[in-house]
Structure formats: structure tokens, C-alpha cells
Amino acid sequence: MSFSPTKSRAQFPALSSNAIFLDNPGGTQVPQSVIDAVSYYYTHQNANLGGAFRTSRSSESVMSDARQAAADLLDAQPNEIVFGQNMTTLTFNLARSLASRFRPGDEIVVTRLDHDANISPWTTLARDTGATIKHLDFDPTDCTLRLDQLDELIGERTKLVAIGWASNAVGTINPVAEVCAKAKAVGALSFVDAVQYAPHCSISVSDIDCDFLACSAYKFFGPHVGILWGRHSLLEELEAYKVRPAKDSAPDKFETGTLNHEGIAGTTAAINYLAGLASTTGTATSDRRSRLVESFGVMQKYEQDLCNILIKTLRANPAITVYGITDPDRATERVPTVSITVEGHTPRAVAEALGDQDIFVWDGHYYAVDVVDQLGLTGSGGMVRIGLAHYNTEQEVRRLGEAFLRITP
Ligand SMILES: Cc1ncc(COP(=O)(O)O)c(C=O)c1O
Incomplete structure (x- = not known):
């Protein structure tokens, strides 16, 4: 059985609001346990x-x-x-x-x-x-x-x-x-x-x-x-x-x-909690190390698919530039952390506009100062980072895509 985020999400009290939390690389939410x-x-x-x-x-x-x-x-x-x-x-x-x-x-x-x-x-x-x-x-x-x-x-x-x-x-x-x-x-x-x-x-x-x-x-x-x-x-x-x-x-x-x-x-x-994710697919094995490996295996496939949907959604918007690996066939070469710039808008303005729509993303250099510098983006406020975790959903990615259309009509 493949991974479904629904059971996992229910364990996170902070995810029960209507807000979409996409600053997972900045720090994830915690389950009730x-x-x-x-x-x-x-x-x-x-x-x-x-x-x-x-x-x-x-x-x-x-x-x-x-x-x-x-x-x-x-x-x-x-x-x-x-x-x-x-x-x-x-x-x-x-x-x-x-x-x-x-x-x-x-x-x-x-x-x-x-x-x-x-x-x-x-x-x-x-x-x-x-x-x-x-x-x-x-x-x-x-x-x-x-x-x-x-x-x-x-x-x-x-x-x-x-x-x-x-x-x-x-x-x-x-x-x-x-x-x-x-x-x-x-x-x-x-x-x-x-x-x-x-x-x-x-x-x-x-x-x-x-x-x-x-x-x-x-x-x-x-x-x-x-x-x-x-x-x-x-x-x-x-x-x-x-x-x-x-x-x-x-x-x-x-x-x-x-x-x-x-x-x-x-x-x-x-x-x-991580070791327990394998059991949500009904295939849990014995010791914690094995369960961790198994959990990450199922979670990873889900995240890779969701990341591909995210990148496709972002690239469908002509105002958005996506940095890093974008080829869906290379999904295994990246984690689902995606940085972008939006034509005509500073990263801070984009993050604020998304924040106003209850979508939480980070902007700037996130301490990856050389990355932003090498990409020539230091003077323009860096990038906007959208970082998925296993508890994010396709519906949230769709809402993000729609929110971008309100910023870049
Ligand atoms: C790749 C990477 N390394 C190191 C750190 C620093 O971690 P900490 O906040 O635990 O010092 C971060 C924090 O964002 C990070 O993303």
C-alpha cells in the first residue's frame, strides 16, 4: 500500500488550521506524541x-x-x-x-x-x-x-x-x-x-x-x-x-x-513517530531501525511525486523561475525543497502576499549565502523557498498555484 498523508497529518495539532505550512526546511511541525x-x-x-x-x-x-x-x-x-x-x-x-x-x-x-x-x-x-x-x-x-x-x-x-x-x-x-x-x-x-x-x-x-x-x-x-x-x-x-x-x-x-x-x-x-510511518501503510516490520528504513522508503516516493507536482505547477506560471533540478525523471536527486523567483516581485513581497493568504514560505538566503550569491540573487532579496514535508498534500500545492495566480494575474 502506498503512503497517504491523511493519517500522519491528523497527528499534528498545528496542521489542523486552514493555513498551509511550507517552511518545513526552516523547521517542521511536531506530532502530538x-x-x-x-x-x-x-x-x-x-x-x-x-x-x-x-x-x-x-x-x-x-x-x-x-x-x-x-x-x-x-x-x-x-x-x-x-x-x-x-x-x-x-x-x-x-x-x-x-x-x-x-x-x-x-x-x-x-x-x-x-x-x-x-x-x-x-x-x-x-x-x-x-x-x-x-x-x-x-x-x-x-x-x-x-x-x-x-x-x-x-x-x-x-x-x-x-x-x-x-x-x-x-x-x-x-x-x-x-x-x-x-x-x-x-x-x-x-x-x-x-x-x-x-x-x-x-x-x-x-x-x-x-x-x-x-x-x-x-x-x-x-x-x-x-x-x-x-x-x-x-x-x-x-x-x-x-x-x-x-x-x-x-x-x-x-x-x-x-x-x-x-x-x-x-x-x-x-x-x-518516523518509525511508525511504515505501519500506516500496513507493512510494518520488527525492529526500529528496519521500520525507519521502511518508513523513509514509502515517504520518499510520496514526497518525490508531490515535489514533481509542485515544480510542474510553479513552472506553468510564466512569471516564476525555479532553481535547481526540475526534470521529473531526476526526482530522486533532490529533496522537496524548491526555491523560486517571481518576475516583478521581490521575494519578501511574494512571501508576504502568500502569508496574507495563509500560506507560509520563507524568503531571502536562508543562510545559504553562497548559493544565492552564485545565482546572482543577493542584491534582489534572494529567493522564495517552498519546502514540502510528508504531511503536505496535493490539494495544498494546488492552493499554492492558485495563490500565485492572484499575485501574478
Ligand atoms: C542544511 C542546514 N545545515 C545546518 C543548519 C543549521 O541547523 P541548526 O539550526 O540546528 O543549527 C540548517 C538550518 O536551517 C540547515 O538547513
């Missing part, structure tokens, strides 16, 4: 870790359950999961820990397709250590990475390659396994930003053979919590900037201060 888990934590479990009383022990279980859930999500081990404030903070912290490995003349490869959270931590690391940044460009015609530049960019001086798995601006899915393999071949580390991939596709850190990967629960139907995965041996080796009484072992040593326990409880619920 996540709200309940956060609320349950405050009602029954709220305490600090390591105490000699029931709620403290219960908070410890919240942490270990969440580490197992995140490990299932990423196909990893629980002792490789670091929780933190968000992906950006975790990545800056990791860059600081990695700094002692860098020397002047070392090279770090970043891409021009990435969110700045996968660029600035590395440019500041380079600035502080005398390393050099190298940029992997993208082809503006379909917003795919210039893989032909890789062999020239990655060499014996390369110490780190940082790549996004899916673009938050134009939706391109990058061949991260190929890029990580090239990094490994020269002895460089690889860091994958999976923030925009995680809400749409299943992740296996062992399949792509990266060294670090980060994502954020609030982008995959959970609370505002960041997740960093690192190879356990590497996490153990690296120095964490921490207070003396904090544990010296990984992953705890990287979790500075007291964490957002309630959000972490909600993160487990979000991962369980």
Missing part, C-alpha cells in the same frame, strides 16, 4: 542527571533511550551520539576540538552549495590554525556540485572535507559517499551536514563511511535539539572543551552543561 513526551518529562521526570532519586534516574533513562533512538536513526552506536543545542553549535564546538590537528598549509574543502553552518565553523578553524579553505563550486543551471573539480581540490594537503547531504536552498542531494571516499583516500576527515536530508531519507553513517555527521531534531518533527554523530574512536581521541567534573569519556564529554532533557525526550518520540 512529541508534545506528550515533552510534557510527560516535565510532569514526571524533570531532574538533573546523576542523582540518587527516582526522577534523576528517570532522566538518565531519557538520555540513554534517546541515544539508542538517534543511533537507530543514523545506523550508528549509542556511544557515538552527542546531543547539543543545535547543529550549528555542535559544529563550531567540533571545529574547536579538531583545531589541534591542523597546521598552516593544511586544507579544508567546503562547498558553495552549503548552509553557512557547514562553512563558517571551518573557515574560522582555518583562520585560527593557518589552514586554507578550498571551495567546491556548483553548476548554476541545475544547482548540482561540480564533482569534476574534486580530484583537483582533494589532495595530500586536505585534512577535512565538509559537505551537505541535501541543500536547504535548492534541494539538491549530493553524492556524499563518493565525496567521503575521496576524502578517506587521502587520509582526510569527512563531515556531513545531514540537517536537510534527515527529514526525508534514511541515513546510514556506515554506508556513506563519513567521520562526522550532524542533524537537528526540529527539522525532522522533533524539538529544538542538535545531534552530532562521530566515529567513537575519533570522539574518544579528540579533546572536549569541558568543565573538570564532567565525564572524560565520549560522548558525554562533548555535552557541555545541562542539556535540554525535555527536548531530548521529544527527540525519541519524533524518531518513534
